[in-house]
Amino acid sequence: MxxxxxxxxxxxxxxxxxxxxxxxxxxxxxxxxxxxxxxxxxxxxxxxxxSGIVKIHIASPSGVRLDLSVQLRERFGLEHAVVVDVPSDADEVIQAKLGSTAGDLLRELLTDEDVLGLTSGRTLNAMARSLNELPKCGVVQLAGVAGPIQETGLEIMRRVSAIAGVRPWTIYSPLVVSDAQAAVGIRRQPDTRQTFEQFSKVTVAVGSVGSWKPENSQMVKNRALDPADREKLLERGVVAEFGATLVTDTGSVIHDIDDRCIAISEAQWRAIPTVIAVAGGPTKTRAIRAVLASGILKGLVTDAATAERLLGG
Amino acid sequence: MxxxxxxxxxxxxxxxxxxxxxxxxxxxxxxxxxxxxxxxxxxxxxxxxxSGIVKIHIASPSGVRLDLSVQLRERFGLEHAVVVDVPSDADEVIQAKLGSTAGDLLRELLTDEDVLGLTSGRTLNAMARSLNELPKCGVVQLAGVAGPIQETGLEIMRRVSAIAGVRPWTIYSPLVVSDAQAAVGIRRQPDTRQTFEQFSKVTVAVGSVGSWKPENSQMVKNRALDPADREKLLERGVVAEFGATLVTDTGSVIHDIDDRCIAISEAQWRAIPTVIAVAGGPTKTRAIRAVLASGILKGLVTDAATAERLLGG
DNA sequence: GCATGCTTTGCTCATATGAGCACTACTAAT
DNA sequence: ATTAGTAGTGCTCATATGAGCAAAGCATGC
CATH class of the missing domain: 1.10.10.10 (Winged helix-like DNA-binding domain superfamily/Winged helix DNA-binding domain)
Incomplete structure (x- = not known):
């Protein structure tokens, strides 16, 4: 019996x-x-x-994989880990779902007193599009825009700040420029300088993760980063970028081209109380693991398959 | 929120x-x-x-529909209601499942001190076949055997008593005979009389339910019950038989042929502390409802579809 | 500015609950 | 029979918990 x-x-x-x-x-x-x-x-x-007559299930009604979220949080010491179930593994579907989830998370975390920092990326674009309500917090662009479609980077800022009902601090510049001199010049511009001065006030930042191995990031495709540069950085072990911060598998940060980047620095990242990455999909797994290892992140929004890969390896 | x-x-x-x-x-x-x-x-x-994050399910791992069982118990004031899920609605499958469930229930209820009373029927036959362990309780046959296949009725007694390891009290007689005189004669037989004397000692009885509308019972098909008798009883409103006790839709008992039946009487049924019916299937629903209405039963073992019909109407 | 409700928080105190224990009723072996 | 062993039961007492309350935040109105 x-x-x-x-x-x-x-x-x-x-x-x-x-x-x-x-x-x-x-x-x-x-x-x-x-x-x-x-x-x-x-x-x-x-x-x-x-005896199994009573079964207690813990699952989100809204597609959040709570079990994986909790595991991820404990495994990587995160404060905010959110894993969502995405039926498809098409990048677009993943990005849309991650974006809207990150948006929900933001709406939950942000108050009027917060200052929100953002980078660019397709996932963040999806997030911006899904947002429809935000407190009146400050909005700061944390990095120049990479890739040919600079509009989307600015579109994120425009949309988020419009929803918050505030004027955004923007950076009208590419993420990487050809030489340090040019970078200095850009940073001297009043608009840019004022935005950079906001970095220390940012309380919540959301960024996407770019993958260098496989190469699937806007930054790698940047014209200012020629094949020789890229090769050298890959040899140095760079597998991921977060903003313009380059990270290796072990989580250490490579500063080789810092002087050519128009973006928040590693130290400034670390000074922000809440830094959340939004990224998922098979190609980004290794990069996400690297950024997690760097210790910059306090939060991660990703998809279930990626979470399982992160936890499995 | x-x-x-x-x-x-x-x-x-x-x-x-x-x-x-x-x-x-x-x-x-x-x-x-x-x-x-x-x-x-x-x-x-x-x-x-x-918010629905925690969901508590109450379901049996072994095919017992606990929700329906509880409802049935409360609706009809039963002490023991067991509803089992049967995938098929073929009578044979239903009977096998109901039989084995009733067997489990018996094994659970019976102790050495109990005296078990049994009627015949295909479902009880299935029960007898599924039994493989019983306390050493007394075993009493409560009714003569109806229909052409008298062996099965005796086979039930043989098997159950063998498993209990005791000598059964049997009734070697048909359920209904042609006239009162013959019945008196049969009841006078020492074996039969001794068995009848056991009825008052029975503590747990298990019986099957025969349906008269539609006509699907061994008793209706009995030779001793000629078409005229049958017709008269149907006109009197008989829709079910339990042992040889005939019941109408409202649960009242028709005694017209009591003197021709070799079986436990209504009053004796009611004196048994625990009376359990084992029956299911679409054709028996009305009959089961009638027997429930009679108030004789303390327990019922049936299938989910039948339970739903009983509860629904 | 100050009232005004409304939500959120942690408190007190009465109540519900769990751990461990002693007691009974069987079982099974000597 | 006697004896130990093994559920099963309901107890005591320390602990966990819920209901209801008061204070603190917080938005909103005038």
Missing amino acids: AQAPGPGKQVQIAHIATQHYLQNKTRIEIANETGLSRFKVGRLLDEAVS | AQAPGPGKQVQIAHIATQHYLQNKTRIEIANETGLSRFKVGRLLDEAVS
Whole structure:
């Protein structure tokens, strides 16, 4: 009888379990109604669980994989880990879902007093598009825009700041320029300089992760980064970029081209209380693992398959 | 936020709910570990349930439909109601499943001191075949055997008593005979009389239900019951038989042919502390409802579809 | 500016609950 | 029979928990 109570007892257990778990009656109430002692009721309830009659499921009604989220949080010491179930593994679908989830997370985290920092990227673009409500927090662009489609980077800023109802601090510049001199010149521009001065005030930052191995990031494709540069950085072990911060598998940061980047620095990243990465998909797994290893992140929004790969390896 | 907490909160709730429900930590332990107050933990756990993150399922691992069992028990005031899920609605499959379930129930209910009473019927035959263990309780046949295949009725007694390891009290006679005189003669036989004397000692009885509308019972097909008798009884409203006790839709008992039946009487049925019917299938629904209405039963073992029909109408 | 509700928080105190124990009722072996 | 062994039961007492409350934040109105 250890494994399976008889059918009569099963029904009795079910009755008690229903009263207790579904109708929130106390063991004592049930005991009075059934004529059993409260101890007996308690033991039957224990048996209800141990015999498998009562099953407790913990799952989000809205596609958040809570089990993986919790595991991810504990494994990588994150404060905010959100793993969503994405039925498809098409990049666009993943990005849309991650974006909207990150948007929900932001709406939850941000208050009027916060200052939000953003980088660019397709996932963040999806996030910006899904947002429809935000507190009146400051909005700061943390990096120049990489790749040919600079509009999207600015579109993120425009949309997010419009929803927050504030003027954004923007950076009208590429992420990487050809030489340090040019970078100095750009950083001297009043607009840019003012935005850079906001970095220290940022309380919540959201960034996407770019992958260098495989090469699937806007930065690698940047014209200012010629094949020789790229080759050298790959040899140095760079596998990921977060903003313009380049990271190796072990999580150490490569500063070789810092002087040519128009973006928040590693130290400034680390000074922000809450830094959240939004990224997913098979090609980005290695890069995400690297950025996690760097210790910059306090949060991660990713898809279930990626979370499993991160936890599995 | 009433309906859906943000993803960050969902993860927090999931973490707490996991700790509490799956790892049996107290709210106070969780509060200490997370730095929240125990009140906060309690409120988050409430939210876990109300927001649908925690779902509690009550279902039997062994095919017993506990929800229906409990409903049936309360609706018809039964002590033992067991509803089993039967995938097929073929009579044979239903009977086999009901039989084995009734057997489990018997093994659970019976002790050495009990005296088990049995009628015949295909479902009880299935029960007898599925039994493989019983206490050494007395075994009493409660009714003569109807229909052409008298062997099965005796086979039930043979098998059950063999498993219990005792000598059974049997009735070597048809259920209905052609006239009262013949019945008196049969009842006078020492064997039969001794068995009848056991009826008052029976503590647990199991019987099957025969349907008269539609006509699907061994008794209706009995040779001793000629078409005229049958017609008269149907006109009197008989829709079911339990042993040789004939019942109408309203649950009242028709005694017209009592003097021609070799079986336990209505009054004797009612004197047995625990009377359980085992029956199911679409054709028997009306009959089962009638026998339930008679108030003779303390228990019922049936299939899910029948239970739903009983509860629905 | 200051009232005004409304939510959130942690408190007190009565109540519910669990751990461990002693007691009974069987079982099974000597 | 006697004896130990093994559930099963209900107890005591320390602990966990819930209901209801008061204080603190917080938005919103005038």
